[in-house]
Structure formats: structure tokens, C-alpha cells
Amino acid sequence: MRWLTAGESHGPALVATLDGVPSGVRITTETVRDALARRRLGYGRGARQSFERDEVRLLGGVRHGATTGAPIAVEIANAEWPKWDVVMSADPVPPEALLVDAGTGDEREVARNRALTRPRPGHADLAGMLSYDLAEARPVLERASARETAARVALGAVAEAYLQQVAGIRLVSHVVSVGAERAGGGHAPRPEDAAALDASPVRTLDPLAERRFVEAIDAARRAGDTIGGVAEVIAWGVPVGLGTHVQADRRLDARLAGALMSIQSVKGVEVGDGFAQAALPGSRAHDEIVRGPDGRLTRTSNHAGGIEGGTSDGEPIVVRAAFKPISTVPRALRTVDLATGGDATALHQRSDTCQVVPGAVIAQAEAALVLADALGDHAGGNSVAEARRNLSAYLDRVRERA
Template sequence: MGHLRFMTAGESHGAALTAILEGLPAGLRVAREEIDAQLARRQHGYGRGGRMKIEMDRVEVLAGLRFGETLGSPLTLQVINRDFVNWTERMDPFGTPTGPQVTAVRPGHADLSGVLKYGRGDARDILERSSARETAMRVAVGAVCRQLLAVLDVTVASHVTEIGGAAVDRTAIRDADIGVTNSGDLNCCDPAAETRMKERIDAAQAAGDTLGGIFEIVVRGLPVGLGSHTQWDRRLDGRLAGALMSIQAIKGVEIGAGFACAHLPGSEIHDEIFMGADGHPCRRTNRAGGLEGGMTNGETLVIRAAMKPIPTLMTPLQTIDIATGAEVSASKERSDVCAVPAASVVGEAMTAFVLADALCGQFHADTMTDLCASLAAYRARIADVRQTS
């Protein structure tokens, strides 16, 4: 199965967030600036809340790296929570409980299910870990994986295609623009649509409401045959969908034409195969989104994810107080109006991890030298489709 694995630890207002990434090949050059750049992208975006004005995420490497190169041992990454100074007493690992308890559990959040599952009387014990603040470490891990993919000439990009019902005009966006002409505010490639998105965000903020949306991830340069059709858990589409669905607030994932496949006949969905001028098979459409039979097919990988509105509303919804059983307004935590641009960065990170894992698992990857040589040999073997028959 997988070659790479990672775990994260830390609470939203705790002292720090930590991740351990295991299985990286030795000899990968890792640049701190590239990790910090991805962390900054996650924090930016129109509609983000006050917390992002406090935190200035910077990575610290505690293990697994020496003089800028991986050692083959687990890589330990850490991001300090600057806001912890304001929460030290309330989040003290050993102190006496202090501060107000959160008992008005929020609809749409992990609060109620979590307190019931883990037998807690204070929803803060749940919401601190279920918070999307955890994704800072996913982005840090993904940033390392992006650097591995870059050595193999694989690139991962994303763009926001819809927020609150305001959608981009796909005819106004060239595929080559995605990841190049994106705005800094909303990670959007269509300026006219971005203006409408901002108007929707402003209106939601004024109403004490929140908005969700859709983002699309585009991966270029993958070899044919990454993944496998032989077992359910080796199918790359399933692994990618699971990784994206694991991101907080993501409620739907589609690959290529996705749900449109249910409404059209096969003649309008399946991508016909032609022989290219270079002697390689090619497709003139990409409705499959670069995946067929659980494996990459050589076309651009295209995945979309739908994010629901954030469940913390400044005009709270009705709920119950778990301490009294009374019907009350839900508690309010400092939150965002819209975090779809941030989610798109997390989506890139999770995609980068899954693809790096698939490549390291399929090709010899004790060292970067071995990985590059193994992939090059594979590419050479499949260069002529006639040799495989």
C-alpha cells in the first residue's frame, strides 16, 4: 500500500501544531521558504476572520532534515500558535479548569457528536481539535510533497470556481492560466466573477452569515498508470476523493465531468483515443479528468470539491445547551465568512500528498536518485504503446 504517511497533532488555541511525515526518500532538497509561502496562501483570502491577523504561520523543522536535505527518517514540522499567549490558562495542559465552558453546541460542527462520543461536558474539548486550524499542518506536509513532485516535473495548482452561487465563466479561463493568473484575494482566474464573489461575501458578512463554494485542482505531468485497478484501496481516484473529503467542511468531490456523467450518454462522456503525431496515444477531450480504471491516463488530472458554509455564524442558529437541555442560540467562535480560497490551498496539499505517496509507493524511493531513475525507466518502457501488446 502507501509509502508515505503523516499525522498531525495540536489544538486550535494550543501552544503549537505539529506534523510527522514518514517515508520521504533521502536526498530531497527542502526549502523552508516554499513551505512558508504555502502556509501564507492558506491564511490569505477575502472573507477570512480576525484570527488570521494574529497568526503569521512559519514552519520549524524539528527532525528529519540536515543542511536542507531529507535523511530518509521521519520529518517533524511545527507551527507555533501565536494566539496561545491569550489562551494559556484556558488551554493549560496541567492547570485547573478555568474560563467559560462551551455548551451551546453549534449545528453543522463536530461539537455535539464529539461531546457525546468522547464523554466531554465542554465542547471546547472537541472544537479545538476539529477546527480547520489543523489544516495548517496539512499544508506544511503538502508543501514538502510539492517539492518532491516538482523534481519529477509534476505540478499542482487550483482555482476557485464558485462562491455563494457566483461562478466563473469557464470560457474566459484558459487551462494554461490556472495557477498562473490566479488572484491573491480569492484564488480566482476570472476577475469579473471575483467581483461578484466579493459582493456576495460582503452581503453575507453584513447579515452575520457564511458562504461556501467550489474549487478545482489541476495536476500536470503525471505518468500514465499511477494507481491500480487491481484492488479497491489502490484505485487512485478513491484515494484522492477520500483525501479531499477529509478536509473540514468539504461535502462533495468530483473528478473530470463528475456528476454530469449521470445526465449524458456514453457517446458524450467517454474520451476517444487517438494516435498523436509524437507516436503516443492522446485524447482530444478530458471528461475523465485524467483518471480511468483507478489509474492516471496521461491527461491532466482535474478534481473539484464543494465546501459548505462555515457553521460558526455571527447570527447564530438554534441549538440546545448540553448543560441544561434548554433550546438556545449556538455559541460563537471567532470565524471566517468564507474560507473557500483557503480550502483550495489545503486541497492542493492533500492532492500533493496522495500523489507523492502513490509515486513513492509505485517506484523505488529510498533515495531521490532511485526514485528519479525508476520513474525514468518506467517512462521509457511505456513510451511506445506497441511494445506493451
């Protein structure tokens, strides 16, 4: 499977394509819309979520509620576009049009029509301006914005439908920490917990952690600061054999790590026990293989997070992404104005206080895309029925061997 997104944060729309999905995957506009609604949830989100509406259209590859096998095209319109049609116009505009103050007088809104020459620390602004030889940061920040992840979540909804309908694979995501506060070590969330996680303002099943997470976000907001956290994705029902040991770029753990690292603000990824596993002796770090009561091979633990040697081992796949605090800090940080060369403070435009809750949903979509691609490598097929037959034949052989 191949996927690609395009569009800017304040452009007319985000668009995305997903190629390689077989025919017969049941999917509707409402399925995609529901996934995007989950992305808008979360305590600590900024003002944009109160008026942002994801106006979804499936433009190709889906007919009467099922994929056709053709590339899938999705459009997510920007409800704010009328406010931005001058500054983000694809065609030239009169120079004087950009001299008119926009918005209500709030500096963050007035800045809409002005050149952004003060790169913000922690963002792509400075590197992008220098790399692409741009006079201002607007073309950089518009594309680097986390708003782009809405397109990934839309495609992830299609990938999740494919995973479930072909192989019974289901994913769930939750928040394991906000700042220094961590959730307790209760049971790992399962797909049937999805509604409860959606209902939690900080996407956790731990009521004590929920209160601490909210308090940590409130403290950061009062201090004029931002706060990060860690999100976890668990994929249940993944069969043994997705991915491979034979080439580095086809290893399942490498592909998942790359996908999660591609999310804006993610600075660390771990699979299974990850860094904690490095502190264990080898005798305790690995998952022993035993026969279960039904005679099938199973594991005594899941330190490896469901992946060994770049290949799924039949246990649930567990991956985590560490989100740094959002770079747009209300307490503006020091920078340099590239137009004048002088010292300056970075412009603060509206932002979230904490993005780890939507980050979990985005990480789930990224994991789904990678797993769908890996499943397609193994099961193949131009239709869901063919993919099911191929996978069933493979799993029959696995059961014979194990």
C-alpha cells in the same frame, strides 16, 4: 508515505510528521512558510488572519535544505498561545483560574475560559461530546477546527517538492464558484498561473467572476451569514499508471476523494466532469484515444479528469471539492445547552465569512500528499536519484508500448 498531525487550534503548536519521503528532496523552512502564507490569503477571511503568524520549524528529516530519508517533523507554533495557556493547559489548573473572564469583554472573548456546553449546528461539537463522553465542546472544537489544516499544508509543501523533483508533476488550485456564482469556462489554470491566482482575492483568473465572488461574500457578511463554494485542483504532468485497478482502497480516485472529503467543511468531491458526466450519453462521456501529431497516444477530451479505472491515464488530473458555508454563523442558530437541557442559541466565535479560497490551497496540499504516495508506490527508491531512475525505466517501457 504516511502522515499524521496533532495539536489543537489554540494549543501551543500544531505538529505534523511525514514518513516515507526519500533522501535528496530539496526543501527549506521558507518553502513551507510560503505555502502557509498562501493558506492565509483570501477574501472573506476572519480577523484571526490579521494577527495569526505561522512560526514554522523543521524539527527532523531535513538537513541543509534536503530531506535525509528519515521522518520529517514540522512544528507550527501558535502566536496566540499566551492568551490560551490557562484554558488549554495540558496540566491541571486551579478551578478558580477558569472563572476569570478573559479578553476585552466581548462575549466571544469572555467565553474563552468558560465551559462550552451549547454545541454549534454544523460542527463536530455535539457528536464529539456524546461520542467521547465530554462535559463540554472545547476539546472537540479545538481539534476539529480548520486551523489543523495548516499542518496538512506544511506537509503538502514537502509532497509537492517531491512530485516536481522526481517526476515533474506540478499542481495548481483555484476557485470555480462562490455560492451560486460560477467562473467562466476559460482555460484551465497552469502552474505558471500560480502567482496570478495568489494575487486574486478570490483565487480566480476570471476578472468578471472575481467581482461577482467578492460581491457574493460581501452580501453574506452584511446579512450576518456565511457562504460556501467549490475549489478545483489540477495536477499537470502526471504519468500514466499511478494508482491501480486491483484493490478498492488503492484506487487513485478513491484516495483523492477520501483526502479531499477529510477537509473540514467539504461535503462533496468530484473527479473530472463528475456529476455533469452522469447527464451525458456514453458516446459523449468518454475520452477517445487517438494518435497525436508526434505519434503518441492522446485523448480528445478529459471528461475523466485524468483517472480511469482507479489509475492515472496521462491526462491532467482534475478534482473538485465543494465547501459548505461555514457553520459558525454570526446570526446564531438554535441549539440546546447540554448543561441545563434548555433551549439556547449557539455561541458565535470569530470566523470567516467564506473559506473556499484557503480551501483551494488546502485541497491542493491534500492532493499532493496522495499523488506523492502513489508516485512512491510506483517509482520507489530511498533517494530522489533512485526514484528518478526507476520512473525513467518505467516511462521508457510505456513509450515503447504506446
